[in-house]
Amino acid sequence: MTPLSPVIKRLTKEIDDHVPGALRRMTNYIDHKIINEVCVNCDQLTDPTTYKNKVDAMEYQISGICEKCQPDFFGPTTTPKKRKGRI
Numbered sequence: 001m002t003p004l005s006p007v008i009k010r011l012t013k014e015i016d017d018h019v020p021g022a023l024r025r026m027t028n029y030i031d032h033k034i035i036n037e038v039c040v041n042c043d044q045l046t047d048p049t050t051y052k053n054k055v056d057a058m059e060y061q062i063s064g065i066c067e068k069c070q071p072d073f074f075g076p077t078t079t080p081k082k083r084k085g086r087i
């Protein structure tokens, strides 16, 4: 399990504490990471076009959380996997 980024922890706490501009700082932080194709949590370079699951790739474009870190935030994927030999 990937440890939660201290930056994300701090920004989340600021939002919870209703610090003025906290939400804006969080969205700016996420946008900056997505532009640079880096995960907001583990800070590793990531390429959503290579993700096996399209929903995970879409999620990255929203939250900036890479496919490796997503289960730590959202739990195991609920998208059914395609099975061989079945329609």
Ligand SMILES: [Zn+2]
Residues within 6 Å of the ligand: 002, 039, 040, 041, 042, 043, 044, 065, 066, 067, 068, 069, 070
């Ligand atoms: Zn990550």
